[in-house]
Amino acid sequence: MARSIGAESSEPVEQPEYRIERITPEAYPHLVTLMRRCFDTAPSLDRVRSKFNTAAFGAANIGYIAYAIDGEPAAYYGVFPVRVRLAGGDHLAAQSGDTMTDPAHQKKGLFIRLAMRTYELAQANGVRFIFGFPNENSRPGFERRLTWRFTGHLQDYRLTARIFPLCELAHKFKVLQPLYLRLIERRSRALKADGPLFIDGGPISICIRDEGFYSYKEAMGARWIVVHGVRMLVKPEVHLYVGEILFGEGMDPYRLRRALLHAAKKFLCRRIICTFSTTHPLYGFMSRVSSPEEGLPIGHLDLGSALPISDLAYSRADLDTF
Numbered sequence: 001m002a003r004s005i006g007a008e009s010s011e012p013v014e015q016p017e018y019r020i021e022r023i024t025p026e027a028y029p030h031l032v033t034l035m036r037r038c039f040d041t042a043p044s045l046d047r048v049r050s051k052f053n054t055a056a057f058g059a060a061n062i063g064y065i066a067y068a069i070d071g072e073p074a075a076y077y078g079v080f081p082v083r084v085r086l087a088g089g090d091h092l093a094a095q096s097g098d099t100m101t102d103p104a105h106q107k108k109g110l111f112i113r114l115a116m117r118t119y120e121l122a123q124a125n126g127v128r129f130i131f132g133f134p135n136e137n138s139r140p141g142f143e144r145r146l147t148w149r150f151t152g153h154l155q156d157y158r159l160t161a162r163i164f165p166l167c168e169l170a171h172k173f174k175v176l177q178p179l180y181l182r183l184i185e186r187r188s189r190a191l192k193a194d195g196p197l198f199i200d201g202g203p204i205s206i207c208i209r210d211e212g213f214y215s216y217k218e219a220m221g222a223r224w225i226v227v228h229g230v231r232m233l234v235k236p237e238v239h240l241y242v243g244e245i246l247f248g249e250g251m252d253p254y255r256l257r258r259a260l261l262h263a264a265k266k267f268l269c270r271r272i273i274c275t276f277s278t279t280h281p282l283y284g285f286m287s288r289v290s291s292p293e294e295g296l297p298i299g300h301l302d303l304g305s306a307l308p309i310s311d312l313a314y315s316r317a318d319l320d321t322f
Helices: 025-039 044-053 108-124 139-145 166-172 175-189 210-217 253-266
Strands: 019-024 061-066 073-086 089-096 099-101 130-131 148-160 205-207 225-226 229-237 239-248 271-276 290-304
Touching: 019 108, 019 205, 025 044, 025 061, 025 073, 025 099, 044 166, 061 108, 073 108, 099 108, 099 205, 108 271, 139 148, 139 290, 148 253, 166 175, 166 229, 166 239, 175 225, 225 253, 229 253, 239 253
Parallel strands: 089 130, 239 271
Antiparallel strands: 019 061, 061 073, 073 089, 073 099, 073 205, 130 290, 148 271, 148 290, 225 229, 229 239
16 A cells, blocks of 8 residues: 655755665665654564565565655655566566655655656566555645556445454554564464465456465465454454455355454454455455445556556455555
8 A cells, every 4th residue: 555645746846965775675774764754653674674575576675765965764665566467467566655755855856756766667677567555645646746547446344343452452552562462373373274375366357366475465464364164364453454355155244244253353353444446356245244435546557568457456465554
């Protein structure tokens, strides 16, 4: 998800000199610093390393960081490579994510400068197109200044469980996090799903699901569980985010709803959020479980591929934040 700050919609003013460098593992601590300044919170350095470890998909470290004249990180723009199945073939694409500009360095033109450099680097590394899910505040910058096309919105399905919300509290009060992490590990083992967990895209177009994809997601905290015969890829982090749902023939909406609520109670999550695009095969089925709410915009920038990008199907597992 293109979580972003400082997608500068006004004309840039005259700016001081900035040093622009391609992102490298040595600069990951600077990203953590920048995230903390932009969002008042930041992931651990290990989480950043896991997120940027995309070499298995065909490319890594596709992005640029700008440093101010005093050497402090000022802005970052980058994309996360991923393999997609589209138009009968497998292709290298990339998701725009973690776009950010320190508030002290906004309206300096950095967003556009870094984005254009990133797209050139992506194309040179074989990326066919960029896609992403910028929020509504950031969308105008992507649409008007970077010529992205938007083709609709993700659909969020929300359920509420009557349970003590330790998941939310652990996110708010850091002292509770060790306790909650131990609970997650213990209950994940009890619900662990075994057997083949890969989805064959079949006739749909989707970010390719294979061992590498799921290993990447698990390194960032996702885990497979099975509840009432329903296999789910979940991430208990503030809420119970459900990235993938697998079930056999004969599944009905009532049983799936019961499975989701049971999973939420196991992880002490009050809210459950499942996300699919309207192009995804589960979109219609999920609409019988819960009424959809309009989520993040779906956008893309073609880098000359001429592929039918708007046909891609997404679930929450495709978001870079999952």
